[in-house]
Amino acid sequence: MHYETLIVETGDDFVASITLNRPQQLNTFSTALAAELDAAFKALDAHGRVRVILVKGAGKAFCAGIDVTEFPDKSPSEYRRWIQQMESPLVTISRINKPVIAQVHGAAAANGAGLVAAADLAIAADNARIGLTAINVGLNCVGPVVPLARSVGRKKALEMLFYGNLLGAAEALQMGLVNRVVPESELDKEARAWAALLAQKSPLALQNAKRGFYEAEDMDYYRAFDHMNELFARLCTTRDAREGIEAFRENRKPDWQER
Secondary structure: OOOOOEEEEEOOOOEEEEEEOOHHHOOOEOHHHHHHHHHHHHHHHOOOOOOEEEEEEOOOOOEOOEOHHHOOOOOHHHHHHHHHHHHHHHHHHHHOOOOEEEEEOOEEEOHHHHHHHHOOEEEEEOOOEEEOHHHHHOOOOOOOHHHHHHHHOHHHHHHHHHHOOOEEHHHHHHHOOOOEEEOHHHHHHHHHHHHHHHHOOOHHHHHHHHHHHHHHOOOOHHHHHHHHHHHHHHHHOOHHHHHHHHHHHHOOOOOOOOO
16 A cells, blocks of 8 residues: 555564654644554554554654644534544554554654554653643644543543643653653664564464453453453464463474464
């Protein structure tokens, strides 16, 4: 598939990278970028040689939000369709099977912060700044705050939603919005190595874990246990589960067949 606003690459390490490629616009979401990003997530989820997806930004920012040049002169129903399309990649991340890691540098603002929060994992450069900034231009980030609140909790999410400040990488790490912070000069290397390490795990087990986590997130406590146990039981019947146990016993690297 040809992309106008993204660079999509797959590697021999079972990691695919999606680079938001509108550097002059700070990788803001246009209608085209949102549609292509959503399509890229789905295409890579179906790709047989991809186990982990790394998403990053070209230029000096990860993603500075939504392109406001598309904002004016819409009806309420048009605004609804427009914002729904902008946020569709955030929702898609939770629906695809393969883990998505956000590689964050520079600014990750508004919908960019939502993309960081929606990603399954996030690694940030020490110069990264993340915030729900739309309140500063008379709007708000009530879409991006949905995944963000599940990372940082209600009080901190509301503070970010109301005040619109950009938080530094160290505070984002402390809050649980990102998993790791590394020097900017090492971000590319460290993010790729982290993604490649994850790609060595059993793909079926990873996908089972991700699917179960999102499905159980809003379930009753006891129902969540039942649901997870059912998923685990199904995983135990796979060839890769048997291979993992045998490889452990034989002190060798497993040969995953994804079945």
